[in-house]
Amino acid sequence: MTLERRQVTSERSCGSIALNRASASLARCSCLSSSARRSPACWQERGAIAVICGGALYVAGMFVVTVGFNVQLNDQLAAADTATGAATPVCARYLTEWTFWNHVRTIASTAAVLFIVAIATRP
Template sequence: MMDGPYFVLTLAAALGCGLMAGVFFAFSTSVMRTLGALPPAQGMAAMQKLNVLIVNPLFLAVFVGTAGLCAVVAVVTFVLWPDPGTLALLLGCALYLFGSFGVTVAANIPRNEALAKLDPEAPESVEPWRSYVREWTAWNHVRAVGALAGCAALVLGLTA
């Protein structure tokens, strides 16, 4: 059974993954559905504001901090290979780093940046907004699954 700082770091990474999975789940099941159901100008303006306000110290501490923890846990786990649970730990770290953090950087942030350039009141912004909601939400589902699966794998690694 793992103990000491390695245990604490891994537990913190698992909790961070779980917390981020919850954030992404809430966005997919309620926030994006609500914004998509509003008149386009209102939904777009609300999402533009949300994209600004979510970049705050608390959110970034959990989102980026979890990525940092997963990176550290992965390095330590490679050093300890092939101790019990190391495969699950590496899988959990990879799921969060690539399936959640990486997807955010590669898919969600570029869409947010494109949305920021649109005028909510312009009629020509309606179709890009509809595409944004559909595509962003699909990638958000991927992030939610990546974070939740990462959490589960880390927990399994902790119990090995």
């Protein structure tokens, strides 16, 4: 086996190990299932807090921000009459506010990924 082939094989196996660990952590602590809600042991497992925080951060940072702010701004921009000068203030507001909320989504998504990485790479 060539060095390049060994490196690819090694990278694939490391990726599989990380995915398997993350999947096992999520499966063991699926706190949304009815049996897990009754069992306090699920909440005490190592990595449970990271799963909960990462999931909550993703939902709040991506879904809520998108639906609550970005879609509203997109609708306002689409409704603005671009033929007249009335759309200029809407466009200016759109650029500043949409960009801000897009940065919030980016930071929240990155933080959620970091929680997942922390779970996957734990010993």
